[in-house]
Amino acid sequence: MNADPNDTHAVYERQATEYDRRRSKALFEARWLARFTASLKPGDRVLDLGCGSGDPIARWFMAEGFDVTGIDFSDAMLAIARDRWPDGDWRNADMRSFELDQQFDGIIAWNSFFHLTADEQKDCIARMARHLRPKGMLMLTVGPRAGEVSGTVGSELVYHASLSPAGYAGCLEKNGLQMTGYLAEDPEAQSHTILMARKI
Template identity: 90%
Template sequence: MSADPNDTQAIYERQATEYDMRRSKALFEARWLARFTASLKPGDHVLDLGCGTGDPIARWFMAEGFDVTGVDFSAAMLNIAKERWPDGDWRKADMRDFELDQQFDGIIAWNSFFHLTADEQKGCITRMARHLHNGGMLMLTVGPRAGEVSGTVGSELVYHASLSPAGYATCLEENGLQLTGFLAEDPETQSHTVLMARKL
């Protein structure tokens, strides 16, 4: 049984508490987060796109002194983030059509971007490029190869998709972004595939 991409939002609404309980807070992502912020400075504005409950990614950025805006399409996930950080900038929006009317020094979509279909991902990269300052950084978790697979959120199957590495490089270039890092199934990040780029 394959997952339906149109079910993703409802799955996160139902599974928000379970997801948050199971989500590792050990910051196995720290090495990539440090690479991502190497050219940024405290006070710079980072967009956490698909921020979920804000823990641990947004939490790390806030602790490091960055100005963070968290965006997610799940009200249940955002409610958990708002309970933890009532003064945070948490916004309900869908990464497929978000328009924030501002630009950021960095955009991260960790464990969120890969829920979009391949065509939606291409559109989202265009939208993210518009929301980045020149010189701004982008980091995404993607798949190691082109195709569609199913993952799990709580007890439910959820849709994942990916372009090929070359497909991402081409799409980034078409939107004024340069690929600066790509590592498939990094063993230090629980086998996540990580892509990093800079806006030229």
């Protein structure tokens, strides 16, 4: 039985401290982060969508000199980020409904986007496209195939979903984005499936 997508927020509220404790800070993501920022420059604006505690993804971008805005819907997760970086731009918002009065040079949703249902993901891609500047970069972790599965956060089950690679390519194209990279279950990134795209 799959987890209920409506439970995701409550799970993160309950498991924030445990999730942060268990979350790898070794930056196995670094190769992808470097690829993502290859066309960006220090000072560019990056939106970390589903930023959680800010560690290690937002931390990496800040250390590299980017202007980072972190969005998450969990107050408990954001409290950890604000405690670590009191001067950071941490905002409580839901990736399914966020509306910001600015555009970004890059948007990343690492280990967050896949908690949305398939239809919510399609809507979110359109929302992200509107928040990207022309030539802006997008990077998501997704599933390797279409379907719904359950993962874990701390000791609790949590919902995951994915479109097919072709489904993502079509949705990106519909929203003025072009897929520039896709690797299913990358063995050098703890088997994460990574998608990259650029706004046309």
